[in-house]
Each structure stands twice: as C-alpha cells, then as structure tokens.
Amino acid sequence: MIAMDHLLKATAEGVRIFAAVTTELVGEAARRHDCYPTASAALGRTLTGALLFAANLKNEEAVTIKIAGDGPLGRIVADAVPEGYARGFVDNPHVDIPPTASGKIDVAGGVGRNGLVSVTRFTGLEHDVSGSCELISGEIAEDLTNYLFVSEQTPSSVGLGVLVDTDFSIRAAGGFLVQPLPDCSDAVLDRLEQNLRGMRSVTEMIDGGLAARGMIETIFDGLEINFLSETALQFRCQCSRERVASTLSSLTAKDRQSLLDDGKAEVVCQFCGEKYQFSRAELEEIF
Numbered sequence: 001m002i003a004m005d006h007l008l009k010a011t012a013e014g015v016r017i018f019a020a021v022t023t024e025l026v027g028e029a030a031r032r033h034d035c036y037p038t039a040s041a042a043l044g045r046t047l048t049g050a051l052l053f054a055a056n057l058k059n060e061e062a063v064t065i066k067i068a069g070d071g072p073l074g075r076i077v078a079d080a081v082p083e084g085y086a087r088g089f090v091d092n093p094h095v096d097i098p099p100t101a102s103g104k105i106d107v108a109g110g111v112g113r114n115g116l117v118s119v120t121r122f123t124g125l126e127h128d129v130s131g132s133c134e135l136i137s138g139e140i141a142e143d144l145t146n147y148l149f150v151s152e153q154t155p156s157s158v159g160l161g162v163l164v165d166t167d168f169s170i171r172a173a174g175g176f177l178v179q180p181l182p183d184c185s186d187a188v189l190d191r192l193e194q195n196l197r198g199m200r201s202v203t204e205m206i207d208g209g210l211a212a213r214g215m216i217e218t219i220f221d222g223l224e225i226n227f228l229s230e231t232a233l234q235f236r237c238q239c240s241r242e243r244v245a246s247t248l249s250s251l252t253a254k255d256r257q258s259l260l261d262d263g264k265a266e267v268v269c270q271f272c273g274e275k276y277q278f279s280r281a282e283l284e285e286i287f
C-alpha cells in the first residue's frame with residue numbers, strides 16, 4: 001500500500017531529520033503542468049526540497065526555492081509552508097532529454113550546471129531572509145546541501161528523488177534533510193555518514209514500500225530515535241478567482257480596453273496551471 005504524502009520529523013542523539021513522501025503531490029504538479037519526465041523530476045525534487053526547508057518554519061511563514069540554471073528547463077520555482085502545502089512550476093515543462101549512462105533521468109542535464117540556487121524565507125518580519133549561491137551539480141539535492149553550508153553555515157545532508165513511470169506518471173517521490181546539531185558527537189556523525197553511504201536511494205526506499213518513518217529508521221540505524229510530529233502534504237496554490245480579478249482591476253486603462261475589445265480574458269496561474277476565464281460582462285463589472 002502506498003502511504004499518503006506526509007512529512008515526519010525526528011531527532012536522534014544530537015541530529016535532527018525531516019523525511020517526506022511526496023508521490024501524490026509531485027504527481028499532481030506534473031499533471032497540472034503537463035511535465036515530461038526530466039521536468040517532472042526537477043520540479044518534484046524542488047517541491048520536495050521546499051517542503052523540507054519549510055518544515056522548521058513557524059506558522060504563517062513560507063519559503064521559496066528557485067533553481068535557475070543554464071539548461072533547457074529554465075527556472076524551477078517552488079513555494080512551501082510548514083502546514084504542508086506546496087506549489088511550483090518549471091519554465092519549460094516539455095523537456096525530456098535522454099537518460100544518463102546509468103539509466104537515470106538526467107536532471108543535471110535539464111537544469112544545467114551553471115547558475116544559481118536562491119532561497120527566500122518569508123518570516124512576516126520587516127526583512128525576508130534571502131540568500132543564493134552557485135549551482136554545483138544541477139542535481140538539486142547536492143545544490144541545496146551546498147546552499148545550506150555556504151549561505152547559512154549549516155552542515156546538512158539533503159536527499160531527493162522522483163521516479164517517473166513509463167506512462168509519465170509519478171511512481172515514487174520524496175526526500176530527507178538531516179542536520180547535526182552543535183552538540184552532536186563524532187561517533188554519531190561517523191555512524192550517520194556510514195548509514196547515508198550504505199543505504200538505497202530515496203526512490204528505491206519509497207518504491208519499496210517505506211514511508212517517512214522507515215526512511216528515518218534507515219538513516220538513523222543504530223541511533224536512539226525520538227519521533228516528533230507528522231504533517232500531511234498537499235499540492236495547493238493560493239490563487240483564486242477573486243485574486244485574479246483584483247489583478248485585472250489594477251491593469252492600465254489601455255490594457256483594460258484591449259481586454260474589453262477582445263470580449264473575454266483568460267488568465268492562467270503560473271504556479272498551478274489553473275485557468276480563469278472572464279466574459280465581457282464580468283470584465284466590465286471588475287473594471
């Protein structure tokens with residue numbers, strides 16, 4: 001049985017971990033944006049990364065991750081909130097390039113190896129916390145690990161994976177974020193490194209039936225685990241007909257007239273692909 005999407009938090013002997021299963025959520029993102037496999041994998045990894053980054057935010061806070069490389073996919077952007085909702089898009093969803101020599105989806109080839117990873121945490125305070133650094137691999141998980149180390153001085157290990165089936169549906173997706181806390185002993189660090197090296201990939205674990213709890217038990221094998229809260233995850237966008245109408249009402253007089261001349265308007269939400277249609281009468285009312 002495939003578990004519903006969820007994120008589980010745990011600690012063990014001075015290390016903390018967030019692990020997530022995002023198969024349904026990534027599947028919905030891929031369907032909404034009509035993604036080909038390379039795009040699905042890149043967007044799915046970024047969405048899962050954003051949910052993991054959002055996991056230690058407070059309520060009402062949010063995080064945006066932007067991967068902007070020089071590959072054919074263009075930008076990949078994902079927003080997430082600690083309540084477990086994420087949304088995102090990739091500039092060019094109809095990108096599917098040949099697999100790597102080992103038969104894996106070539107995410108780095110789609111993303112490109114030159115460019116930036118940017119992260120913004122919306123804290124509700126006066127200044128949002130924003131940082132960026134160069135991409136180092138284009139595989140996204142390594143780039144996020146490097147970002148946390150370089151920009152936020154937080155040593156961590158991020159693992160992300162998306163397995164796309166032959167019919168382009170998402171067969172498994174998820175990830176984890178492990179961070180040693182300052183009081184972590186060298187013995188625990190050694191054990192953790194050994195576990196991370198020896199384990200199967202994220203998609204192999206999830207496709208093999210493991211939920212977030214099983215991933216944590218694998219990564220923390222041999223350590224005393226303290227399981228914390230679990231959050232259900234869901235693809236969800238903040239767009240609405242009211243918000244789109246409000247954007248239309250702020251158009252310039254010239255743009256408004258041009259829509260009225262067309263007799264209708266269709267607005268597509270960049271983040272979720274939802275289409276909003278307005279008739280001439282509705283446009284007149286909004287204006």
Ligand code: ZN
Binds near residue numbers: 237271273
């Ligand atoms: Zn939307």
